[in-house]
Amino acid sequence: MSITIYQAKKIITMNPSNPQGTHAAVRDGLILGVGSLSELEGWGEYELDTSFSDHIIVPGFVEAHAHVMAGGMMLLPYMGYFERKLADGSTAPGIKSYAELISALKEAEAKLTDPDEPLVAVGFDPIYFPGQPRLSRHELDQVSSTRPIYLQHASGHLATVNTPMLVSNGVTKEMQVEGLGRQEDGELDGELREPAAMGCCKTGNRIVQGINQTEQALRDFGALACNAGITTCTDLGGASLIAPKLLDRWQNITAEASFPLRIAQYNIPAMPGASAAFDQIADQFVALRKQESEKLRFPGIKFILDGSIQGFSALIDEPGYYSGEDHGQLLTVPEQFADWLRPFHRASINVHMHCNGNLTQQLAIDTVEKIVREDPWLDHRHTITHAQLTTQAQLRKMARLGLCANFFTNHLWYWGDQHYDITVGPERANSLEPCASALREGVSFSIHSDAGVTPLGSLHTMWCAVNRLTPSGRVLGEVEKISPYEALKAVTISGAYQLHLDHEVGSLEAGKKADFAVLQEDPLVVDPMSIRDIKVWGTVLAGTKHQAAG
């Protein structure tokens, strides 16, 4: 039972009763204490590790809303507008024009050896190309007129394909599937909207669907987290409940000593929109929990209740969308949601509810109120995740009900301008992700990336909450900015709290896991605008060092 004492320039614990120190003593993966060397020496013989003496140690970040898809995306060429860090530490550049897109796809195409293998790429988002003609098969035909190409959009709801992809899948203009985009002359334009149309190009669609279940996707997910200083990460939408093979895969990989991440997997109890026998699923879930291991945990269940704001499919209340057509839709029958929630609440299973629209969120809040009246489990920590348009009245009510929020602060940067100009208009764009209001009203909150929708990176997510800056230079809602300390709290202990893991991770305290994020600079001291630029050395997980790639 050897003891290691890590020496750092500064250790920020996020433990209010012992806020900082210079040394942390670790035994068997657990923290003995944080303080000065002399305060820790009493634990007995130790080895002093000075490799972080120029670094800042903070609790390993807790990402409370991400998906293994972030790892799956690493396995396909990235065509997004913003540059993206890859698992190997390198950076894929952002694609700012169709010309760049074509040349990047050509480059990816050249790497394929089998002439029949489809080229499948991800991350394209037409919202960043306003005023340009919609991307069509003709641009992609310039990449190759023989190899089928499938370009999945960032939203996951659309794809653009080239002519050979249509032809090889037998998709013709005579097909009546509504999501098949058409030119004015009735010919197909290569855009596929929504699953029915996307499924018409099976040879591309299947690759995207299958990639997230590969071992490499899981490994890359771990690597990406490590690169970002994350030691506990949700896979918020796992399928272990309904797919035993996937469970085996997760168990095997998380059991490897070199896998640098604790996975908190939130399973989806049923496919979105489908009802199911939820009491039976709650029982299955209790059984699944018995299969937890050190790095694979099942803290709760996730429900998806609506779509997205930028897709106009989030259900928002009056006065509705600022421009564009309202496709707001619930994925549950309102009267039935209590029946979905009840079996889990009764079995003391934490529930995270995807609500992008505030009307959807109202349903979630009202339903939790009903359930809590029936069955007073007060420490449920049920969480509204995304919660982007949370109103002040909702925050007041959430505080009383013990509901947590998990704000999608990365939206402020990635879609903030679009929300201001297009989707919800100035007032609501300024009060998106209302972190300061949540703090004032006493709602415990975390902030998240929803990776792979946006990249894993807790420092970036903090940066968004602290600065609320958009790419055009707007500050969205000065009054909703929070301090770097509060932002750090949101990506550590408050994230752990809503996963019911705050007694184990999220702060550096005696008896808790020795999970560190090792940073080059102090996020509480640097210019707030440079928080996202702080270099991450890597992590320590249960006392084992994992250096970031690159």
Add this chain to the structure above:
Amino acid sequence: MIGFTVLGGYLGVGKTTLLNNILRNNLPSAEDGSSKRIALLINDFGDINIDAKLIQSQTDNQINLANGCVCCTLTDGFTNAVETLLEASPKPDHIIVEASGVADVNNLSQYGHSDELKLASIIVVADAETVREKAHDKYVAKTIQRQLRSADLILLNKVDLIDESEVDNLTAWLAELTEGVPVACSVKCHVPMSLIFDLESRGNSVNEEIHAHEHYDSWSFSTPQTATRAALETFMQKLDSHVLRCKGVIVDESGDQLTLQVVGNRKVIERQASDPGPDSLIDGAVGIELVAIGMAGALDTAKLDTMAQDLLNNSDLVAS
């Protein structure tokens, strides 16, 4: 091609009752071959009533009936469920998917254009007592309105629970909201099966079924004469909302067989030159055969007679 019907409608409107009626009506005629091999894709088995004697085999997600019908749950998702059905042998004749109460039925119906499927209809059930209220509900108003507008045929159920005058009001309100989607009324979703499934080629069996049903009426027409496609298209376009369902098998001027399929607002003419199939009338003495179904008292048979006569006249004009 396998017929594909999307069955939509909000929670509690009677979708499951309708599915139970379908299973009951379709049973048990497995041996004589007249029974359709129907696959139901449903949310859960909880409310489906199946006589235990008819169950041949059962798994968590699938019940196989002795007559070839199959019930599948959508637990693994819609796409997987359909793929499983298409891989089965023998394949079903018709797939009905029960949409969730808030589903976008139009989106779901798009699957009916893929591969081996052929979209037969989008049927949306509405609860006569609550549909108006739900169409203004703060959470689901837009969803309900979208569902009703997307329907080929609305089944206004539980009409026995409201006043007769209110039925007329509701029908008028629905007509305005949906810009004329035909409305069939029902009690406990008791409707003729030929409203949902492909009508028999010859009118007799349809007439038999319809005449046994007090709320429905049918009309049929047959003649050895042939018709032109153009005249048939005119006939089809003139069909308005009193005709809930219509099928025609017609031999055209060049001897090809045309099939007219109408389910409410969904109206299709298909040419079947190469493989006439079991509906073929080419060798028979009959050149035009038409069957239509509507609500008793609403189906305008005189108008249909006139339209059929026009169909002949217009065809003759071309011929001469």
